[in-house]
Amino acid sequence: MRPYLAILSARFRMLLQYRSAAAAGFVTQLFWGLIRMMIFQAFMENSISPPLDSRQILGYIWLTQAFLLLAMVQGDGEIQAMIRTGNIGYELLRPVDLQCLWLSRKIATRLAPTLLRCVPLIGFAALMGWLDWPGLASALAGVAALAGAVLLSSCVCMLMDISMFWTVSGAGMNRLIGAITVFFSGQLIPLPLLPDAWQTTLAILPFRGLADAPFRLLLGQIPASHVVGVVAHQLIWAGLLSLLIRGLMARSLRRVVIQGG
Amino acid sequence: MSAIVVKNLVKTFKVAQRTAGTLGAFAGLFHRRHCTVTALDGISFTIQPGELIGYIGPNGAGKSTTIKILSGILLPDSGQVEVLGLTPWKNRINTVRQLGVVFGQRTQLWWDLPVIESFDLLKDIYNVPPGDYRQRLDELVTLLDLKEFLDVPVRQLSLGQRMRCDIAAALLHGPRILYLDEPTIGLDAVSMLAVRDFIRQLNRQRKLTVILTTHDMDDIEALCQRVLVIHQGHVLSDGSLDELRARFGRERRLIVDLQDEDGVVQDPQATVVRREGRRVTLAFDPAQVPPAALVARVTAAHQVRDLFVENPPIDEIIARIYRSAT
Amino acid sequence: MNAVGLYFRYVGVSFRSQMQYRWSTILSTLGVFITLALEFAAIWGLFHRFGTLRGWTLAEVALLYGIVTVGFAMAEGVARGFDMFGNMVRMGDFDRLLLRPRPLALQVAGQELGMHRAGRAIQGAMVLGWAWTSLHLGWQWQLLGLLGLAILGTACLFYGIYILQATYCFWSIQSLEVFSVVTYGASETAQFPMSIYRPWFRRFFTFVMPLAAVTYYPALPLLGRSDGTLRTPTWFGWVSPLIGVAFLLASLWVWRFGVRHYRSTGS
Numbered sequence: 001m002r003p004y005l006a007i008l009s010a011r012f013r014m015l016l017q018y019r020s021a022a023a024a025g026f027v028t029q030l031f032w033g034l035i036r037m038m039i040f041q042a043f044m045e046n047s048i049s050p051p052l053d054s055r056q057i058l059g060y061i062w063l064t065q066a067f068l069l070l071a072m073v074q075g076d077g078e079i080q081a082m083i084r085t086g087n088i089g090y091e092l093l094r095p096v097d098l099q100c101l102w103l104s105r106k107i108a109t110r111l112a113p114t115l116l117r118c119v120p121l122i123g124f125a126a127l128m129g130w131l132d133w134p135g136l137a138s139a140l141a142g143v144a145a146l147a148g149a150v151l152l153s154s155c156v157c158m159l160m161d162i163s164m165f166w167t168v169s170g171a172g173m174n175r176l177i178g179a180i181t182v183f184f185s186g187q188l189i190p191l192p193l194l195p196d197a198w199q200t201t202l203a204i205l206p207f208r209g210l211a212d213a214p215f216r217l218l219l220g221q222i223p224a225s226h227v228v229g230v231v232a233h234q235l236i237w238a239g240l241l242s243l244l245i246r247g248l249m250a251r252s253l254r255r256v257v258i259q260g261g
Numbered sequence: 262m263s264a265i266v267v268k269n270l271v272k273t274f275k276v277a278q279r280t281a282g283t284l285g286a287f288a289g290l291f292h293r294r295h296c297t298v299t300a301l302d303g304i305s306f307t308i309q310p311g312e313l314i315g316y317i318g319p320n321g322a323g324k325s326t327t328i329k330i331l332s333g334i335l336l337p338d339s340g341q342v343e344v345l346g347l348t349p350w351k352n353r354i355n356t357v358r359q360l361g362v363v364f365g366q367r368t369q370l371w372w373d374l375p376v377i378e379s380f381d382l383l384k385d386i387y388n389v390p391p392g393d394y395r396q397r398l399d400e401l402v403t404l405l406d407l408k409e410f411l412d413v414p415v416r417q418l419s420l421g422q423r424m425r426c427d428i429a430a431a432l433l434h435g436p437r438i439l440y441l442d443e444p445t446i447g448l449d450a451v452s453m454l455a456v457r458d459f460i461r462q463l464n465r466q467r468k469l470t471v472i473l474t475t476h477d478m479d480d481i482e483a484l485c486q487r488v489l490v491i492h493q494g495h496v497l498s499d500g501s502l503d504e505l506r507a508r509f510g511r512e513r514r515l516i517v518d519l520q521d522e523d524g525v526v527q528d529p530q531a532t533v534v535r536r537e538g539r540r541v542t543l544a545f546d547p548a549q550v551p552p553a554a555l556v557a558r559v560t561a562a563h564q565v566r567d568l569f570v571e572n573p574p575i576d577e578i579i580a581r582i583y584r585s586a587t
Numbered sequence: 588m589n590a591v592g593l594y595f596r597y598v599g600v601s602f603r604s605q606m607q608y609r610w611s612t613i614l615s616t617l618g619v620f621i622t623l624a625l626e627f628a629a630i631w632g633l634f635h636r637f638g639t640l641r642g643w644t645l646a647e648v649a650l651l652y653g654i655v656t657v658g659f660a661m662a663e664g665v666a667r668g669f670d671m672f673g674n675m676v677r678m679g680d681f682d683r684l685l686l687r688p689r690p691l692a693l694q695v696a697g698q699e700l701g702m703h704r705a706g707r708a709i710q711g712a713m714v715l716g717w718a719w720t721s722l723h724l725g726w727q728w729q730l731l732g733l734l735g736l737a738i739l740g741t742a743c744l745f746y747g748i749y750i751l752q753a754t755y756c757f758w759s760i761q762s763l764e765v766f767s768v769v770t771y772g773a774s775e776t777a778q779f780p781m782s783i784y785r786p787w788f789r790r791f792f793t794f795v796m797p798l799a800a801v802t803y804y805p806a807l808p809l810l811g812r813s814d815g816t817l818r819t820p821t822w823f824g825w826v827s828p829l830i831g832v833a834f835l836l837a838s839l840w841v842w843r844f845g846v847r848h849y850r851s852t853g854s
Contacts, residue, residue, distance in 0.1 A: 194632045
């Protein structure tokens with residue numbers, strides 16, 4: 001366990017140094033949040049009772065901004081370069097499980113910048129009255145689901161990385177996975193606002209565990225007691241993705257080793 | 262008319278002192294503390310057409326700043342420069358038409374495309390008439406032996422091949438002055454000799470004016486009739502290699518291979534600077550003791566297998582010049 | 588070869604360079620296309636749920652969306668040299684451009700082509716085509732002319748922003764994430780009618796960065812609408828896209844100032 005924890009903490013300290021990037025990020029997120037807030041508010045002037053009320057939609061927008069880096073899936077430049085150049089062979093020489101190593105690295109790269117960004121954004125949104133504080137039960141349920149979201153998004157990111165083994169350039173593939181994730185996790189619009197006919201499919205797909213479900217738990221729109229179902233959904237998908245990744249990695253690494261990597 | 266005239270050239274630039282942290286970076290947008298660095302502190306020299314001159318100095322001495330001013334990239338604080346009668350920073354476009362520049366560390370060729378495509382594009386950038394272009398290209402391809410890899414993408418070339426192509430690229434528009442910045446850096450022995458040969462040929466046969474900046478003293482020794490040494494923005498020395506030696510390195514070396522493995526060589530007018538097995542290196546000043554006399558004394562006193570006299574290596578002389586300045 | 592000819596030579600070279608990585612370019616283009624298609628699907632979802640947006644229908648908003656997306660894609664595709672300019676200055680490659688006997692802005696513009704941005708142009712054009720037919724605007728040449736003018740003005744405006752972003756690099760090597768707010772943020776803003784935004788926000792995108800002038804105001808006469816609050820005369824929309832062209836020219840002027848600064852303070 002020690003080596004994985006070491007990577008986690010090293011990554012943490014490294015990212016925490018980029019404070020000016022965090023400040024710039026804060027301003028950018030704020031701006032995007034404002035645009036989206038105005039757009040949604042204009043839509044909500046229609047006298048229709050949507051599945052989420054206007055307070056909840058407002059809160060949802062600001063949670064999306066606050067946890068953007070957590071839910072946003074992105075390939076890891078270093079790992080991808082390693083795969084492209086074939087240097088991945090050297091990674092196999094380390095006495096640790098490669099998948100676990102990468103997973104801890106991913107969790108760290110998600111966690112550190114998210115913590116840096118979410119605190120000021122949530123604080124600001126709450127201060128402006130755009131975000132209501134959750135009750136204790138909702139808060140605990142939300143945090144548990146956010147932890148599950150970190151795990152799940154790390155798995156999706158790893159899938160993006162190892163897609164580099166097959167495609168000429170992972171750039172296009174990564175973009176594709178990224179686009180699908182952003183939409184189906186509810187980062188563009190809250191999933192319940194999409195047509196009712198889609199809801200069953202959306203509930204089965206893994207993506208809602210990245211943003212929509214944790215956010216609605218935090219807002220109390222999903223009762224806190226449903227947290228078990230949400231986390232179980234996240235864990236099942238994380239497990240399935242991990243198995244898939246393990247299988248794909250084993251196959252492609254064998255190829256690398258045979259080629260003399 | 263001189264090819265290049267530089268008079269009292271001064272160039273300073275400001276280095277921002279950063280304050281750490283987010284607030285510091287933000288405050289830096291409005292107010293910054295600077296310290297001024299003097300890159301060139303009143304440099305003057307003149308270069309005649311057809312000269313091949315070595316421009317040397319330690320890192321940060323102001324070499325590349327000078328080159329950038331001479332090619333119109335930068336504006337100086339004060340001083341006068343004429344390159345083929347033009348003030349470079351006032352006539353950037355007309356000046357650079359007459360210049361070819363090669364940076365050893367960087368290529369100007371298009372990385373993903375065959376060499377010939379870069380050449381064709383440079384033809385259009387410099388508006389070279391098609392006839393002239395054909396003729397120059399044929400010449401350069403023959404002289405630099407580029408034929409085999411004209412159709413190979415630049416990223417697949419070896420460093421030596423790439424350097425030859427880069428030199429050709431700098432000459433396609435028929436410049437009258439060529440700046441070479443570390444043209445032999447990182448090259449293998451064969452390519453290095455080929456590049457030196459070619460530079461010498463250009464200079465001797467075409468009367469091309471060449472300014473060479475390098476850290477490789479073998480380049481200087483092999484090519485340059487004249488060497489300009491700068492240090493901390495000042496010209497320390499300007500003259501031929503022989504003059505340089507006369508001023509800073511009058512001493513000669515007498516290298517003696519003894520019969521006897523542990524023989525001791527001593528002479529009142531020479532000092533032992535190195536001893537490796539049977540080989541002893543003595544330094545002496547030819548003005549005080551004629552070489553013949555020293556050789557006679559040494560051979561009389563010891564059993565000698567072989568001996569010869571040589572100049573101290575140019576690196577040592579240059580290092581001595583830098584030291585004398587600080 | 589004249590400047591225009593040379594520019595197209597540069598573009599051709601860049602195109603051939605990228606064709607060395609054909610599959611990667613195609614996949615990236617597809618990736619951009621799908622990203623934006625899903626982005627539009629989200630807008631569709633909102634209309635599906637809420638019906639209208641302050642009296643605007645989906646087709647009307649799609650017209651705005653199309654104008655800004657196609658215009659932005661055009662600028663993004665050909666302004667890559669300015670977009671990546673920070674790297675160029677940092678690596679010293681800008682000096683190489685100064686060593687060539689050609690105007691600098693032309694050389695920077697020709698540096699690199701953002702081919703996969705075609706994905707954005709195609710998606711924008713499809714949305715625009717759908718909007719145009721559902722609004723039954725038909726083949727009225729004045730309207731098509733105005734549409735072209737609006738797209739041109741939008742492209743010029745965004746190009747100007749890229750030039751300003753590049754000019755900023757002469758002063759600081761730290762790239763400013765804030766610029767993504769005025770490029771991507773602006774393109775998102777302009778997808779919806781300006782009238783839904785708060786006054787301070789509208790003022791910013793009308794007077795500081797004249798985004799409304801190139802998208803919203805020309806769209807009003809196309810849709811036979813008038814602005815409810817600012818009460819601008821209808822003819823304003825017919826000329827306002829020219830403000831985008833003026834913005835580009837002003838940016839070029841600032842750029843030249845930046846180059847002068849670079850040449851007198853560099854080392």
